Amino acid sequence: MKHLLTSLFISLLLVTAGIQAADMTGRYQFDNPQQAKDFDVLTRELRCLVCQNQSIAESNAPLAVDLKHLVHQKLQEGQSKETIINFLKERYGDFVHYNPGLQKNTWLLWFAPILLMLASLLFIARVIVNASQKATDSVTES
């Protein structure tokens, strides 16, 4: 019984997710498949500024809907992805783009993982060296 309920619940989730996805692509018509693809990528890369942890693809907030219309319209006019992203950055700031470029204020964001890895490697190396020294010390002592 429990299994049945769980699978029912999961299939319901899947069905609603499917409906949502269909709803999203069906609403906008494109001249060629490349534009449809770009639309998909862009709406997932652009942040909905009202509901800040969603992309405009995921959100139905009025501003997100407006931005989707705008992206659609600009793609239809033949504008490139970069042009559209820059258009929005000029108005809403870098925050609107989920994929931050490498620039002065994102330097730390990009290189912090490498710095952390170097620091931990150094730390591990020190631990190993200390341990082996202790081992040799104890060998020589005995």
Place this chain on the structure above:
Amino acid sequence: MTKYLVPVGFFAAMMGLLWYGLSLKPSELPSTKIGKDLPAMALPTLASPQSLTTEKVFEGKVSLFNIWATWCLSCRKEHKSLEDISHQYSINMVGLAYQDKVEDVKHWLKEQGNPYDTLFFDVNGRYGMELGVYGTPETFIVDHKGRVRYKHVGPIDMTVWQETLWPFIQELEREAV
């Protein structure tokens, strides 16, 4: 003793970082327009709905530029403060009714009073997009040359006005002389 220095230091640094994170307000985005001219505008106003008015209304004086809508709940709360400000202070108050119906706006102003010296209509929200408006109410302070100098996100109350906005406006007025 020094053995504990590294983990304790690391812990303290993490706590400091998280504490700092708590003080950030990611919902208040900085405006990209600060220091720049207002985007060119040509919109109908309440006074002349048939013709287009430009950003000329900002020239020669420091202005408060308030973006609001009748469908916005916190704008209702803010409206009363704007009314009080327009009566008590000498300031060029410009409004932009964002994605709103002209009839609704007229009805609202009749009911609650009209604090605006000029009220623009941005029915399709295109001008709001030029300004980077993402949630009403938002208010800009525009200097006598038509440049954006400050942005306040959220409703204005008398505390914000007296402690932040009015001193800033007075500063700009001194600069203009």
